[in-house]
Amino acid sequence: MTGKPQALDTTPRTPSVPGTPGTALLKAVFKPLASLRLTIVCLACAMFIVFVGTLDQVQIGVYEAQLRYFKSFFLYFTLPGSQFRIPYFPGGYTLGAVLLVNLIAAHLARFKFTWRKSGILILHSGLILLLIGQLVTSLFEEESQIQLDQGQTKNYSESPYFDELAIIDQSKPDSDEVISIPASRLIKGQTISLPVKGVQLRVDESYENAALINPNQLPSPNYPHLRLGPMAVAVEIQKTYKQNERNQPTAGVTVLKDGEPVGSWALSSGFPQPVQFKIASDPFSIVFRPKRYYRPFSITLEEFKHDRYAGTDIAKNFSSKVRLVDPSAHENREALIYMNHPLWYSDLILYQAGFGNNDQTTVLQVMKNPSRLIPYIACGMMALGLVIQFGMHLVSFVRRRVVT
Amino acid sequence: MFLHWFPSFFGSLIGEDFFRSRPARRSLLEAKRPGEVGSLLLVLCALGLAACNNENISVYRVPKENNQVSLQTGSGNLVPPPPSNPANWTKPDGWTEKALSEMRLGSFQVAGTNDETADVSVTAFPGDAGGVESNVNRWRGQVHQPTLEGDQLAQSWQEETVDGAPTIIVDVETPAGTEKASAILGAAMRTADRTWFVKMTGPPDLLKTQKDNFLRFVRSFHFSSASNEEKAQPQEPPTGQVKSTNDR
Numbered sequence: 001m002t003g004k005p006q007a008l009d010t011t012p013r014t015p016s017v018p019g020t021p022g023t024a025l026l027k028a029v030f031k032p033l034a035s036l037r038l039t040i041v042c043l044a045c046a047m048f049i050v051f052v053g054t055l056d057q058v059q060i061g062v063y064e065a066q067l068r069y070f071k072s073f074f075l076y077f078t079l080p081g082s083q084f085r086i087p088y089f090p091g092g093y094t095l096g097a098v099l100l101v102n103l104i105a106a107h108l109a110r111f112k113f114t115w116r117k118s119g120i121l122i123l124h125s126g127l128i129l130l131l132i133g134q135l136v137t138s139l140f141e142e143e144s145q146i147q148l149d150q151g152q153t154k155n156y157s158e159s160p161y162f163d164e165l166a167i168i169d170q171s172k173p174d175s176d177e178v179i180s181i182p183a184s185r186l187i188k189g190q191t192i193s194l195p196v197k198g199v200q201l202r203v204d205e206s207y208e209n210a211a212l213i214n215p216n217q218l219p220s221p222n223y224p225h226l227r228l229g230p231m232a233v234a235v236e237i238q239k240t241y242k243q244n245e246r247n248q249p250t251a252g253v254t255v256l257k258d259g260e261p262v263g264s265w266a267l268s269s270g271f272p273q274p275v276q277f278k279i280a281s282d283p284f285s286i287v288f289r290p291k292r293y294y295r296p297f298s299i300t301l302e303e304f305k306h307d308r309y310a311g312t313d314i315a316k317n318f319s320s321k322v323r324l325v326d327p328s329a330h331e332n333r334e335a336l337i338y339m340n341h342p343l344w345y346s347d348l349i350l351y352q353a354g355f356g357n358n359d360q361t362t363v364l365q366v367m368k369n370p371s372r373l374i375p376y377i378a379c380g381m382m383a384l385g386l387v388i389q390f391g392m393h394l395v396s397f398v399r400r401r402v403v404t
Numbered sequence: 405m406f407l408h409w410f411p412s413f414f415g416s417l418i419g420e421d422f423f424r425s426r427p428a429r430r431s432l433l434e435a436k437r438p439g440e441v442g443s444l445l446l447v448l449c450a451l452g453l454a455a456c457n458n459e460n461i462s463v464y465r466v467p468k469e470n471n472q473v474s475l476q477t478g479s480g481n482l483v484p485p486p487p488s489n490p491a492n493w494t495k496p497d498g499w500t501e502k503a504l505s506e507m508r509l510g511s512f513q514v515a516g517t518n519d520e521t522a523d524v525s526v527t528a529f530p531g532d533a534g535g536v537e538s539n540v541n542r543w544r545g546q547v548h549q550p551t552l553e554g555d556q557l558a559q560s561w562q563e564e565t566v567d568g569a570p571t572i573i574v575d576v577e578t579p580a581g582t583e584k585a586s587a588i589l590g591a592a593m594r595t596a597d598r599t600w601f602v603k604m605t606g607p608p609d610l611l612k613t614q615k616d617n618f619l620r621f622v623r624s625f626h627f628s629s630a631s632n633e634e635k636a637q638p639q640e641p642p643t644g645q646v647k648s649t650n651d652r
Contacts (some may be wrong), residue, residue, distance in 0.1 A: 027465070030598055098562075131625075137472075147646065155467075156466075170468075174467070174468060175465050175466060175467050176466055176467075176468055176652060177463060177464075177465050177466060178463065178464055178465070178466055179461065179462075179463050180461065180462045180463070180464070181461050182459055182460070182461055185459060185461065194461070195423065195461065195463050214531070216535060217604070230538060230539060230542045231529060231533050233536075244648075294464065294466050315649070319647045339649075352649055353649060354646040354648045355646060355647060355649065356646030356647055356648055357646075361646060363646045403410070
């Protein structure tokens, strides 16, 4: 290709400097890990899961597709009529991890510190940083929403996907202790020990998703249901994956103190009303609700605007004027959140995401991503690496042409 | 010129073997100790383990809700803004207004002699709210009275009309000899789109003295036309349902 393959062939492939026995062992391990074939296979597999995941996204929605194909170690096949899952293909985490190890191994095994390869080194370091950043994002990113009515104040945001069964100890005068049990832990028949002395939670019934209906709407009085109150019962329905729908997990639970039942309740995240009860004269409450993330600051919605183009119903602008109060940072200020102008505060970004209730309610998306700057740095490094590498080759190429 | 030059330049780029080593230099692997490679893998494992915390039971402490409101609004007012309620009423003298909750559109305390108090609540639910019968039986159950059906149940309440809304009045108390006697005065008013409930709970003696006040309070209800207008308006998502700003 360049007219000098013979010269390359004479170059020894292994370093002549002898290594220690440990180094030799490591090389033996790293050689297959550093294989370019492995890189190609991983990239091909990644293309396959992107393709299949994109197709499946139509059926199961973006979030579930991300979980199943990209934020998983394997793709699973569930045997019909059973809970048994058989892994049949590597998932995004596996492929990402193998690619990362492959790239690092290639560097350790093959690359040398020379000026001529500095561009490639920077470029690949950027790629490694990008992969690690994506991994950190995937593991530590926190996505939630704050739904505020006009004039309402909240110091917490709620997960759009996850729910929690919260048991709240209200015995202290100034603060409450919340025991948060993820909805996924509520498995029928299981008893969960809580980090309160001698208190357990028994799950008598559990629905992944439920419809809340009037008792009169039950097909028959014996139809399996959980009674939430005099005017509402919950019946189990298929889990939803639609983007504009939310599952309403519902459970029948019994709180036990030293093995003795304290009370039994049917609770649904679709009807997050706390129920009061007592454990040994201490006041407690229990509620099934969207998972909460408490913040050290509070947000008040002062005004929500939904401007339309004159004479039409076409949205022109959505904006939320909010007041942010953080006593610990002596912060008390107004902020306007609108398209492309999120509110950055602490390690969070608050975007305008939705509205409702005749434009009386705003929905702010709250993003927490500890590695949000990494993609910018990584892309900068890759661009710099490319410029250096191409630049050096261009210069040497032009010089050769001038000489000839 | 360019067409000739570009493949030639690119060819030189590809032809360059970046991965071939030079004998005079040592690779990174040889320069580093195995421990450093191991620590890198350990970091990756730690990241992996950190990912598994979504399924864990967590315990955290939060300020009490009431404290938050006064802290955040700075007004010290613990009463949240009342929900939009298309009904007016006149509070009898001697009744004290109480803090509203999410369910209650009106909340009062009635003081009697001997430190006795009764609680009055005003709530409204869409549609028939499960049916008047089931609600009356629920009230009966709360004072340990048996469930009634059909004519028997209908005979247990009085019927009248309040501001055009068919209304039933229930007066029920615990059977004689019950250890902790209590009584319920209840009213259910059916408007075009919802059912309104007024319920007074307390000691039977106090409720007997307050029955006139209770009836006057129920009869003072005036349902604004908003209840009916709401139906005629275009369908907006109900409270709690929101749209994305990306929706068309």
